[in-house]
Amino acid sequence: xxxxxxxxxxxxxxxxxxxxxxxxxxxxxxxxxxxxxxxxxxxxxxxxxxxxxxxxxxxxxxxxxxxxxxxxxxxxxxxxxxxxxxxxxxxxxxxxxxxxxxxxxxxxxxxxxxxxxxxxxxxxxxxxxxxxxxxxxxxxxxxxxxxxxxxxxxxxxxxxxxxxxxxxxxxxxxxxxxxxxxxxxxxxxxxxxxxxxxxxxxxxxxxxxxxxxxxxxxxxxxxxxxxxxxxxxxxxxxxxxxxxxxxxxxxxxxxxxxxxxxxxxxxxxxxxxxxxxxxxxxxxxxxxxxxxxxxxxxxxxx
Amino acid sequence: xxxxxxxxxxxxxxxxxxxxxxxxxxxxxxxxxxxxxxxxxxxxxxxxxxxxxxxxxxxxxxxxxxxxxxxxxxxxxxxxxxxxxxxxxxxxxxxxxxxxxxxxxxxxxxxxxxxxxxxxxxxxxxxxxxxxxxxxxxxxxxxxxxxxxxxxxxxxxxxxxxxxxxxxxxxxxxxxxxxxxxxxxxxxxxxxxxxxxxxxxxxxxxxxxxxxxxxxxxxxxxxxxxxxxxxxxxxxxxxxxxxxxxxxxxxxxxxxxxxxxxxxxxxxxxxxxxxxxxxxxxxxxxxxxxxxxx
Numbered sequence: 001x002x003x004x005x006x007x008x009x010x011x012x013x014x015x016x017x018x019x020x021x022x023x024x025x026x027x028x029x030x031x032x033x034x035x036x037x038x039x040x041x042x043x044x045x046x047x048x049x050x051x052x053x054x055x056x057x058x059x060x061x062x063x064x065x066x067x068x069x070x071x072x073x074x075x076x077x078x079x080x081x082x083x084x085x086x087x088x089x090x091x092x093x094x095x096x097x098x099x100x101x102x103x104x105x106x107x108x109x110x111x112x113x114x115x116x117x118x119x120x121x122x123x124x125x126x127x128x129x130x131x132x133x134x135x136x137x138x139x140x141x142x143x144x145x146x147x148x149x150x151x152x153x154x155x156x157x158x159x160x161x162x163x164x165x166x167x168x169x170x171x172x173x174x175x176x177x178x179x180x181x182x183x184x185x186x187x188x189x190x191x192x193x194x195x196x197x198x199x200x201x202x203x204x205x206x207x208x209x210x211x212x213x214x215x216x217x218x219x220x221x222x223x224x225x226x227x228x229x230x231x232x233x234x235x236x237x238x239x240x241x242x243x244x245x246x247x248x249x250x251x252x253x254x255x256x257x258x259x260x261x262x263x264x265x266x267x268x269x270x271x272x273x274x275x276x277x278x279x280x281x282x283x284x285x286x287x288x289x290x291x292x293x294x295x296x297x298x299x300x301x302x
Numbered sequence: 303x304x305x306x307x308x309x310x311x312x313x314x315x316x317x318x319x320x321x322x323x324x325x326x327x328x329x330x331x332x333x334x335x336x337x338x339x340x341x342x343x344x345x346x347x348x349x350x351x352x353x354x355x356x357x358x359x360x361x362x363x364x365x366x367x368x369x370x371x372x373x374x375x376x377x378x379x380x381x382x383x384x385x386x387x388x389x390x391x392x393x394x395x396x397x398x399x400x401x402x403x404x405x406x407x408x409x410x411x412x413x414x415x416x417x418x419x420x421x422x423x424x425x426x427x428x429x430x431x432x433x434x435x436x437x438x439x440x441x442x443x444x445x446x447x448x449x450x451x452x453x454x455x456x457x458x459x460x461x462x463x464x465x466x467x468x469x470x471x472x473x474x475x476x477x478x479x480x481x482x483x484x485x486x487x488x489x490x491x492x493x494x495x496x497x498x499x500x501x502x503x504x505x506x507x508x509x510x511x512x513x514x515x516x517x518x519x520x521x522x523x524x525x526x527x528x529x530x531x532x533x534x535x536x537x538x539x540x541x542x543x544x545x546x547x548x549x550x551x552x553x554x555x556x557x558x559x560x561x562x563x564x565x566x567x568x569x570x571x572x573x574x575x576x577x578x579x580x581x582x583x584x585x586x587x588x589x590x591x592x593x594x595x596x
Contacts, residue, residue, distance in 0.1 A: 027496040028417035032425070035410035039429070039466040046443030047435060053442055060446055102337075109334050114327040121334060123582055128341050129589075130574045131348075132525040134543045135567035139348050142560055148360040150347060182341060183589060190590040239436055242527045250556070252531070252548035263528065266438060270445050270532060279442040286439050293434065 054279035064276075071280035075265070081281070084262040087169065087244070091261065092237035094173040099180050100229055104222075106181065107188035108214065122189070129182040137246035140175045162247060165258035172244045172259065184229060191225035192218065227300040234292045238285055239263060345571075352564040356551075359560055374561035378569065381552065381562060385545060389569065392541040395457055396523040399464045404516050407470040408508070412500050414471070415478035416486060429468050437463070438528075445532060459533040460541065464523050470515050473591055477511035478504060514588035517581065521574065542570050 054071050058064035075081050110121055131139065143150050144161035152159055162168045195218065203213050219226075240261045248255030254264050262285065269278035351359050352374050354367040362368060378385045413419070414426055444463055445454075453459045481504065489503045505512070527543050534540040546566050551557045578585050 023496065025419070028413035028419040028422070031413035031417070031496075031500070032410045035406045035466060035471065036425070038406060038462075039468075042444070042463050043437070043440055043466055044432065046440035046447065047432075049443035049447070050439050050441070053446075058446075060449060105333075106337050109330055109337070112330050114330055115334065121338070122586065123578070124338055125341050126578075126586065126589075127345060127575075130578055131345060131567070131571050132527075132543055134525070134527050134546055135348075135570055136344075138546060138563055138567055139344055141558075142351065142363075142564065143344065143347065148363060150363040153363050178340070178344065186586055186589045235436070239438065246547045249547075250558070251550055252544065263438065266441060267528070267532060270442055275442045275446060279439075282436075282439040282441060286435055289436060290434060 050279040051283060053276050054283050056276045058275045059273045060275060067276065071276045072284065074277065075281045075284060078265075080257060081262065081265055083257055084260050084265060087258070087260060088238060088240060088262050090169055091172060091176065091240055091244070092234060094170065095176045095180065096230070096233055096237070098173075099177050099184060099233070100226070102177065103181050103184035104188050106185040107192055108218075110185075110189055111192045122186070125185055126182050128179050131179065133179065133242040134246055136175055136179050137243045140171065140178075141247050144171050165256065168248060168259055169244075172247055175243050175247065176240070180233075187229070188222070188225060191222050195221050223300065227296065230300075231293050231296050234296065235289050238289055238292075241267075348564055348567050348571075352561065352568045354561065356559065356561045374565035375569075377552075377559070377562040378565055381549065381559075385542070385549075385566065387538065388540055388542045388545045391457065391539060392524060392543065392570075393573075395460045395541055396520050398457075399461045399523045400516050400520045402461070402465040403467055403470060403519050404512055406465060407467060407474050407515065408505065408512060409500070411471050411474035411478055412504050415475045415481075416483070416504075430472065433468050433472075441529065441532065448533060454533050455536045455539050457539060460526075460530050460539075463529060464519075464526070467519065470519065473515055474508065474511055477508050481507050510584065510587070511591065513581065513584045514591050517577065517585055518588040518591075520577075524570075524574065542566065546570065 053064075055066060055068060056064040057067050057071075106125060109115070110118055110125070115121065128136070141162065144152075146152060146158060146160050146163060149161070151161070160167070161171055199217055199221070200213060203217050208216070241263045244259045244261050245253075245255045245264070248259040254260060254268065262281075266278050266282045266285070269275070269281060347363070350366055351363070353370050353372070354362070355369065355371050355373055358367060358369060414422065440463065448454055448459045485503055485507065486499050489499050494502060525543060526541070530541050530544050534544055537545070546563060549559050549563050549566065551559045
C-alpha cells in the first residue's frame with residue numbers, strides 16, 4: 001500500500017500547466033504602463049517630493065536646508081492657519097446638516113409615487129450643478145451686492161452681506177448648499193430607488209404610515225449613502241477654495257483672512273516661494289482628512 | 303405624505319380618503335415647486351442680467367430686462383483683446399484632458415479586470431490606497447517641477463496633472479469585470495490580438511461607463527480653479543474660470559463689470575447645458591456611479 005501510494009503521490013505527478021506565450025505575459029503590463037507612468041510622474045512623485053520638501057526650507061532655487069519638523073511647527077503655531085481652519089469648520093458644520101436634510105427631502109419628494117413627471121423634475125433640480133463653482137459664487141455675489149444687489153433691492157435695505165465678514169461666511173454656506181443640493185439629491189434619489197421594495201411593502205401591510213416608514217425603514221436602509229455623504233462632504237469641505245475666494249475678494253484675488261479657507265495658506269506659500277512651508281501645510285491637510293474619514297468610519301461602523 | 307393607499311384608509315369613507323390623498327399630492331407638488339424655484343431662479347437672474355445694460359441692472363435687478371441688449375456679450379469679445387480666447391483655452395484643456403484620461407484609465411482598467419499577471423492585486427491595492435490623498439499635496443512639488451521645465455503659463459501645465467484618476471480607473475474596472483469572458487474568447491478565437499480585443503470588444507461594451515466617466519471628468523476640468531490660478535497668471539493662457547472673477551469695468555477699473563461677468567457665466571454654463579440635454583441619462587448616471595452600490 002505504501003509503495004503504491006508513493007507512486008501516485010501529488011509531488012511526483014506533474015500538473016498540466018499551459019505555458020503562457022510571451023505576448024500573453026507582457027500585454028497587461030503594456031496596458032497599465034501608460035496609466036502607471038503618468039500616475040507616478042504626475043501624482044505619486046510630486047506627492048512624495050512634497051513630503052520630502054516639507055522637511056526642508058527651499059525657495060525654488062539654490063540650496064535646500066534641512067529643518068526637521070520646523071515647517072509643521074510653524075504652520076501649527078501660525079494664527080492665520082487656525083483662523084482659516086475655524087472658517088473651514090464653520091463652512092462644514094454650517095452646510096452639512098441643511099444640505100443633507102434638503103437634498104434627502106428633495107429625493108423623497110421626487111420619489112413619491114404621486115409624482116408623475118419624474119423625468120422632467122429630476123433634470124430641472126439638477127441644473128444648478130451645471131453652473132461652475134466660480135460662476136455660482138459670482139452669481140450670488142451679484143445677488144447679495146450691498147448697493148445694487150437683488151436681495152437688498154427687494155428688501156429695500158442696505159445690508160452689507162459681503163462686507164460684514166460674520167454675514168459673509170453664511171453667504172458662502174448658502175452658495176455651497178445651493179450647488180450641493182443638486183448633486184446630492186441625485187445620489188440620494190438613486191439610493192432610494194435601490195432600496196428593496198419588499199421591505200417597504202411589508203411595512204405598509206403592517207400598517208406603518210409614510211412618516212414611520214421613512215424614519216424606521218428608509219433612513220436606516222440608506223445608512224451607507226449617508227456615510228458616503230458625510231465622508232465625501234467632510235473631505236470636500238477641507239478643500240473648499242473657489243466659493244469663499246470669489247465671494248470675498250475683488251478681481252480674482254484671495255479672500256480676506258476672516259473668510260479664507262485653509263487651502264489659501266498652501267496657495268499663498270507657493271506664491272511666496274515658501275515651498276517647504278506649503279508642502280508641510282498641504283500634508284497637514286491630508287492628516288486632517290485621514291483623521292476625519294477614520295472617525296466617521298468608526299462612528300458609522302455596523 | 304400618505305401617497306400609498308393605506309389599507310385602513312380604505313375602511314374610511316371614500317370622500318375622506320380622496321380629500322387626504324388630494325391634500326398630500328398637493329403638498330408634494332407644492333414643496334417640489336419651491337425647490338424648483340430655489341434651484342432655477344438664481345440661474346434665471348444670471349440669464350436675465352446678461353441681457354441688461356449695467357445701468358439697468360442696478361435699477362432693475364429682479365425682473366426681465368426692459369431694454370434687451372447684447373452689449374455684455376459683445377463686451378466678452380472685446381474685453382482685453384478678446385475673452386473668447388480664454389473659452390478656447392478652457393475647451394482645449396478640458397477636451398485634451400478628458401481624451402487622455404479616458405484612454406489611460408480604460409487601458410489600465412482592461413488589464414486589471416481581464417488579465418491575471420504578477421503584482422496585479424498589489425499594484426491595484428496601492429493605487430486605491432492613494433485615493434485618500436488629496437491632489438493638493440502634489441501642488442508644491444508639481445509647481446517646482448513645472449517651473450524648472452519652464453511650463454508655468456502653458457496649457458500642458460493645466461492639462462497634465464488632471465489626466466490620471468484612480469477613481470476613474472476603479473469605476474471602469476468595476477464595469478469591465480461584469481463583461482463576460484466568453485465575449486473576449488470569441489474574439490480571440492476569431493484571431494483578434496490584445497489591442498483588437500480591447501478596441502472592438504471592450505470599448506463598445508463598456509461605452510456607458512466610459513461616457514459617464516468622460517462627462518464627469520470634463521465637468522471637473524472645465525470647472526477647475528485652484529490649480530489654474532497658480533500656474534496660469536498670464537491672460538493669454540488662463541482658462542475662462544480664472545478670468546471670470548477678474549472682469550472689471552474697462553473705463554473705471556476696480557468695479558466688477560457685472561453685465562460682462564453674467565454673460566461670461568452664461569456662456570461658460572452653456573456648453574455643459576447642451577451636453578446635459580443631449581446625454582441626460584449618462585450625465586445623471588455619471589453622478590451616481592460609484593456612489594450607490596446596487
